[in-house]
Amino acid sequence: MNILWVFAHPDERSLNGSLRDSALASLAEAGHTVEQSDLYRMGWNPVVSAEDYGHDPAQRMQVATASSTALRNGTLASDITAEQAKLHRADAVVLQFPLWWYSMPAIMKGWVDRVFIEGFGYNIRRETGGTRRYGDGLMAGKRAMIVTSMGGSEHTVSPRGINGSLDELLFPIQHGFFWYTGMSVLPPVLIPSADRLTDEDFVLAEKQLNDRLKTLFTDDTIPFRHQHGGEYDEKFVLRPEHAAGESGVRVHTRFAPVRGK
Amino acid sequence: MNILWVFAHPDERSLNGSLRDSALASLAEAGHTVEQSDLYRMGWNPVVSAEDYGHDPAQRMQVATASSTALRNGTLASDITAEQAKLHRADAVVLQFPLWWYSMPAIMKGWVDRVFIEGFGYNIRRETGGTRRYGDGLMAGKRAMIVTSMGGSEHTVSPRGINGSLDELLFPIQHGFFWYTGMSVLPPVLIPSADRLTDEDFVLAEKQLNDRLKTLFTDDTIPFRHQHGGEYDEKFVLRPEHAAGESGVRVHTRFAPVRGK
Numbered sequence: 001m002n003i004l005w006v007f008a009h010p011d012e013r014s015l016n017g018s019l020r021d022s023a024l025a026s027l028a029e030a031g032h033t034v035e036q037s038d039l040y041r042m043g044w045n046p047v048v049s050a051e052d053y054g055h056d057p058a059q060r061m062q063v064a065t066a067s068s069t070a071l072r073n074g075t076l077a078s079d080i081t082a083e084q085a086k087l088h089r090a091d092a093v094v095l096q097f098p099l100w101w102y103s104m105p106a107i108m109k110g111w112v113d114r115v116f117i118e119g120f121g122y123n124i125r126r127e128t129g130g131t132r133r134y135g136d137g138l139m140a141g142k143r144a145m146i147v148t149s150m151g152g153s154e155h156t157v158s159p160r161g162i163n164g165s166l167d168e169l170l171f172p173i174q175h176g177f178f179w180y181t182g183m184s185v186l187p188p189v190l191i192p193s194a195d196r197l198t199d200e201d202f203v204l205a206e207k208q209l210n211d212r213l214k215t216l217f218t219d220d221t222i223p224f225r226h227q228h229g230g231e232y233d234e235k236f237v238l239r240p241e242h243a244a245g246e247s248g249v250r251v252h253t254r255f256a257p258v259r260g261k
Numbered sequence: 262m263n264i265l266w267v268f269a270h271p272d273e274r275s276l277n278g279s280l281r282d283s284a285l286a287s288l289a290e291a292g293h294t295v296e297q298s299d300l301y302r303m304g305w306n307p308v309v310s311a312e313d314y315g316h317d318p319a320q321r322m323q324v325a326t327a328s329s330t331a332l333r334n335g336t337l338a339s340d341i342t343a344e345q346a347k348l349h350r351a352d353a354v355v356l357q358f359p360l361w362w363y364s365m366p367a368i369m370k371g372w373v374d375r376v377f378i379e380g381f382g383y384n385i386r387r388e389t390g391g392t393r394r395y396g397d398g399l400m401a402g403k404r405a406m407i408v409t410s411m412g413g414s415e416h417t418v419s420p421r422g423i424n425g426s427l428d429e430l431l432f433p434i435q436h437g438f439f440w441y442t443g444m445s446v447l448p449p450v451l452i453p454s455a456d457r458l459t460d461e462d463f464v465l466a467e468k469q470l471n472d473r474l475k476t477l478f479t480d481d482t483i484p485f486r487h488q489h490g491g492e493y494d495e496k497f498v499l500r501p502e503h504a505a506g507e508s509g510v511r512v513h514t515r516f517a518p519v520r521g522k
Binding site: 010011013014040046047048049050060061062063064098100101102103104105106107109110112113116134151152153155156158159160161162163164165168169171172173175176177180195227232235236237238243246247248249250251252 | 271272274275301307308309310311321322323324325359361362363364365366367368370371373374377385395412413414416417419420421422423424425426429430432433434436437438441456488493496497498499504507508509510511512513
């Protein structure tokens, strides 16, 4: 299978860099083809601007309109189209990053912002109400997974940990980005206490990651609800019979996902 | 009072730009002093790198260590220290941005990543276990608020809306960044359906925003729990008697916040 590995760390010699090297080697050994977007090494520009779209700077710019127009007209910046081509080839996408402020480093957020424009990651068709998103996005059929490290201990992102439960912290990425664009989402791989791993801890973290990669195409994915599955009403609010009496981001998952195997 | 307004939109002529202009005028009229960080206009660099810290590129870099060392040694990049000086002067911080992929545009994420380093926004003191964060961070005493726009309707970020409830979508920013660094957090101002506002809708949105700014220093803030308030155990997990039987990001708020006044 084809895997796109997107990596965001300023130092190749970091824990993340070492885990990445190991992961890419084990994927190749398993017979997969891996492409990489090493965003720091590429000098990736994370800032959305009118220049990305060949947009006339004298005209007011609505980002969604300018970007989808550029996609249709073939005037998108070449660094964006190169990433889109990698995504078209990929059966699975892995985002690896240190968790900075409970989200992606800016360089990776800007990879998402610039690459996944309307018409590529999703389609808005106001005339028909048939927006393609949430399971039905244009990336449907691909799998996606987060691999992330954090300084805090695992307890701190447990269901009642002070930093917030990991699933819900990652909801904007896992549901709002992966699932929105149609990708099926695997539970994340987390390396906690990352600034104080012993050599033995590293071996365990490496094994945990490589074990998860072995089942990248067979593990159960998080059962997020489909936009057009009948569970949401015409205003895109979950109908009362589903997750009855509950609210919050959790209601968009049909049941608790299986964590790895 | 002193207000730092941080703005991230690529086009000054946008809805966000118009609302920003109106907000700054009304704050000045109310007698406040406003400083602005208009990140696009400043050409803000959002990418954390070794150059920010005067770090020897031949040495492996741990970001938290390299950045806090540079802060102590006075070798931080000058664009970072300029933002830190603005923050020191501010009584309140407003982040205004279009909601892209349920989070900040990359240029603003990189403002957070680069400016709020250890020793500035928070302190880790492993020897004493006395990390200053979550209400006790180094920004304590300041207020903070998000002003954001989205293409989707308000229903879609309601408690059971398809995009996820707004409070929980913004938890990584409001709790993981604002509250972590000690800032007291005001409920956000949301402008939904932003790509199809009528002139009348704009007037309402402008009024909603300016009304909220009038009570910026008096509105109730979100009652997030303090790290050292006794509610968390020694592993920073919420003790069972608080939000008993519940889990997820919601348990870190003591009760539902009052929405504006």
